[in-house]
């Protein structure tokens with residue numbers, strides 16, 4: 238652990254988005270506080286303004302890979318609550334209302350309850366972390382997320398010794414999420430992590446990307462990002478956190494257990510039953526590239542799985 242390095246991204250590899258480039262420049266100068274005024278202040282919602290005033294500091298992670306174009310990050314999505322096509326979420330997610338928003342915490346912890354998201358965010362330092370996201374379907378992106386470690390939030394609820402797993406649940410409201418009127422998945426969307434995965438410093442809750450509050454289609458107002466696992470583990474629009482003793486039944490695992498395991502660690506050596514996981518297409522690239530074990534994060538997470546047969550626990 239603690240082998241993180243500060244982000245140093247060569248300027249020529251930075252996405253052309255001009256505002257963002259300016260922000261990166263400030264970051265390289267080490268004056269992260271200058272980020273704050275660059276966050277969007279246009280939203281009339283007071284809560285969003287509070288969020289905007291928080292500054293994002295560079296998080297403990299570096300990548301020298303170019304970031305995926307912001308347009309692709311926000312217009313090529315998986316969010317079945319708004320349709321199964323990649324362009325559907327950007328088109329349909331305007332019906333989602335990310336404020337007011339509350340998160341219910343239950344199960345094996347000393348501080349269960351229903352919390353206003355803005356109270357949970359108050360005073361929290363937001364970090365920017367440039368993480369790869371690799372979808373099980375074989376495409377990937379590099380995204381500058383803004384968020385904070387999931388562990389920081391979970392500790393606040395004082396999980397007990399019986400908390401072996403964390404289960405996360407997406408909003409269920411077919412009025413806001415019209416895709417839930419179709420039975421393409423069992424709703425609401427549920428995901429889970431083993432406690433040590435949830436507490437791992439690489440695991441974050443994101444509230445923004447590319448210097449902006451999360452667009453609805455990317456999982457506003459709060460979504461998980463677990464960079465060493467396939468994208469489907471990174472559950473969006475979270476309304477509930479349960480500390481549980483048994484491995485939770487997760488949405489994709491329930492709907493197709495042979496295709497989507499609970500662990501879902503990115504692994505080029507374990508094929509999906511219908512396709513190989515050897516390679517991936519980085520959105521924006523012409524050629525496919527080799528997929529890396531644990532999506533390239535093995536240095537930090539391989540230890541978590543030393544006792545696990547990754548072929549059986551895929």
Ligand SMILES: Nc1nc2c(c(=O)[nH]1)N[C@H]1C(S)=C(S)[C@@H](COP(=O)(O)O)O[C@H]1N2
Pocket residue numbers: 310313314315316317318370371372373407426454455456467468469470471472473474
């Ligand atoms: N609630 C919910 N979360 C979800 C999904 C979904 O359909 N519903 N899709 C998952 C999948 S398969 C992927 S690849 C990522 C995509 O995240 P992005 O659209 O921000 O790139 O979100 C994940 N989180």
Ligand SMILES: [Mo]
Pocket residue numbers: 315371372373374467468469
């Ligand atoms: Mo995915």
